[in-house]
Amino acid sequence: MMIDVIIDIFPKKEVLNPETEAVKKTLSNLGYKNIDELVLSKQIKLSFKNLNEEDCLYQSKLMCDQILVNTNIQDYEISLLKKD
Amino acid sequence: MRVAIVVFPGSNCDRDVFEAIKSISKKLPKFIWHKETNIENFDLIIIPGGFTFGDYLRCGALASNSPVIKSIRDHASRGGAILGICNGFQILTETKLLPGTLIRNSVLKFLCHDLNVIVQDTLASPFTWGFKPSAKLNIPIAHNEGNYYINDNELKKLKFNGQIAFKYEESFNPNGSVENIAGVLSENGRILGMMPHPERSVFDNHNSLDGKLFFQNLMEQLLS
Numbered sequence: 611m612m613i614d615v616i617i618d619i620f621p622k623k624e625v626l627n628p629e630t631e632a633v634k635k636t637l638s639n640l641g642y643k644n645i646d647e648l649v650l651s652k653q654i655k656l657s658f659k660n661l662n663e664e665d666c667l668y669q670s671k672l673m674c675d676q677i678l679v680n681t682n683i684q685d686y687e688i689s690l691l692k693k694d
Numbered sequence: 695m696r697v698a699i700v701v702f703p704g705s706n707c708d709r710d711v712f713e714a715i716k717s718i719s720k721k722l723p724k725f726i727w728h729k730e731t732n733i734e735n736f737d738l739i740i741i742p743g744g745f746t747f748g749d750y751l752r753c754g755a756l757a758s759n760s761p762v763i764k765s766i767r768d769h770a771s772r773g774g775a776i777l778g779i780c781n782g783f784q785i786l787t788e789t790k791l792l793p794g795t796l797i798r799n800s801v802l803k804f805l806c807h808d809l810n811v812i813v814q815d816t817l818a819s820p821f822t823w824g825f826k827p828s829a830k831l832n833i834p835i836a837h838n839e840g841n842y843y844i845n846d847n848e849l850k851k852l853k854f855n856g857q858i859a860f861k862y863e864e865s866f867n868p869n870g871s872v873e874n875i876a877g878v879l880s881e882n883g884r885i886l887g888m889m890p891h892p893e894r895s896v897f898d899n900h901n902s903l904d905g906k907l908f909f910q911n912l913m914e915q916l917l918s
Contacts, residue, residue, distance in 0.1 A: 625843055628800045628870070677759055680752055680788065682795040683843060 613658045614691040615670045617678060620651035625683045654678060663690060695913055697723035698736040700766070700782075702757045705744035707779065707893060714893040715740075718909045728760040737916050738775045739766060741782030743836070743891060753796060753839045754784035763789055775820055775916055776885040780837055783877070783887030792878055792887045793852065794844035799837070800870025806836040808901050810863050811876045811890055817856035819883030820915035831860075832902035833890035835868060835876075840889040842871035842878070852878060859886055 621627045627650070634648045656673075658666045670688050679686045697715050701708045708725065715723045723740075726733055747756035757763075770776060770791055778786040786792040799805055815827035825831075844852065849872060852858055860877035867874040869889075877888030892905030 624845070625797065626800075626870075628798055628802050632802060677755060678751070680755070680795055682787075682845070683797060 611692070613661065613663060613666045615656045615658065615666050616689045616691065617654040617656070617670060617674060618651050618687045618689075619654065619674075619679050619684050620649050620686070622683055622685055663692075666690065695719045695721055695738070695917065696734075696736045697721070698726045698733065698739045699723050700726045700728060700739060700741050700762055702728040702744070702746040702760060702785075704746040704748055705742050705781070707743035707781075707891065710891075710893040711740055711742045711779070714896040714905065714909060717896065718906060719913055726762060728757065728762045731761045731765060733762070733765040733769075736769070736774065738777065738912070739769055741766075741776070741778040741785050742893075743780030743782060746781055746785065749839075752788070754781060754786075754788040757781075757785045758788035767791070770880070770885060773882060773884055775912075777821070777912075778885075778887040779891055779893070780835075780840070780889055783889060784839065786885065786887045791885055792880055793848050793857075794842055794872075794875075794878060796837075796839045796889070797841045797843050798839050799841050799868070801868075804836075804838045805840070805868050806834070807868055808832060808834045809866055809868065809890075811860040811888075812863060814858045814861060815856060816859055816879060817883045819859070819879050819886070820912055821877075821879065821883070821886040822859050824911040824915050830863075831890075831892075831904040831908060832895065833892050833905050833908070834894045834901070835890050836894075837869070837889055840869040840871065842869075842875040842889075844872055844875075849873065855881060857881065857883075860888055860890070 813825040861874040892908040895902040895905035
């Protein structure tokens with residue numbers, strides 16, 4: 611069985627993100643005036659083989675803390691998708 | 695004075711640093727490839743600027759997991775001096791040898807300027823001692839991610855410890871960095887990360903010779 615793990619990485623709220631502000635401003639210029647919050651995130655998808663769910667999640671978390679995420683400026687969420 | 699220059703795939707200021715150190719110290723620095731794991735003792739290790747691993751994932755993130763990093767950590771734990779310039783600074787923050795993170799310039803542009811950095815009143819450090827606090831050094835910058843970010847608690851610690859080495863002039867903070875920070879020191883003062891490129895103000899055909907002053911002072915301090 612394969613298990614897919616999706617890691618969403620997004621900037622911490624307290625870190626001013628100029629890229630987000632620029633996209634938001636452009637959307638506003640295009641007439642979309644009701645956007646309260648816009649989040650630009652990065653998604654990483656991992657497909658694991660021969661590993662149970664618990665270990666997939668555990669290894670994903672280790673990877674996030676070790677290299678995939680800079681927790682000074684980013685937060686992340688891990689979710690799991692089972693495939694047959 | 696034994697100086698090492700660490701070279702990663704995508705480093706592009708390694709030769710400039712080599713020429714700068716060679717002309718100032720009259721000795722040849724040694725290039726260290728990022729896959730080396732057993733490096734000899736050096737008085738100073740320099741991580742030069744560039745775009746290591748294409749800046750993939752985050753600037754410096756992949757380089758901070760290269761094999762050579764273990765030797766650099768060992769050198770740091772022995773109190774060895776390390777200088778990270780530009781991408782080298784980004785690598786040092788990713789390895790957590792220096793606090794904070796370099797994020798995208800607030801103007802969303804790659805910036806290439808001659809500007810002044812102001813030496814701060816710091817803890818004992820070979821990188822800043824020898825200069826009067828508030829001395830101005832004209833050293834160019836060239837970066838896309840030079841916006842130094844650190845959270846409030848850690849910023850307080852930096853200030854309390856005297857770990858802020860250089861600031862941009864208040865009227866010309868090019869990248870939006872917290873408190874105009876251009877360079878920071880480790881807690882023991884032996885590691886410096888800086889966004890400006892001192893190796894680009896060393897020779898007569900450069901716009902300034904203040905990078906030469908910076909390196910000359912550093913060598914004197916390290917030898918004293």
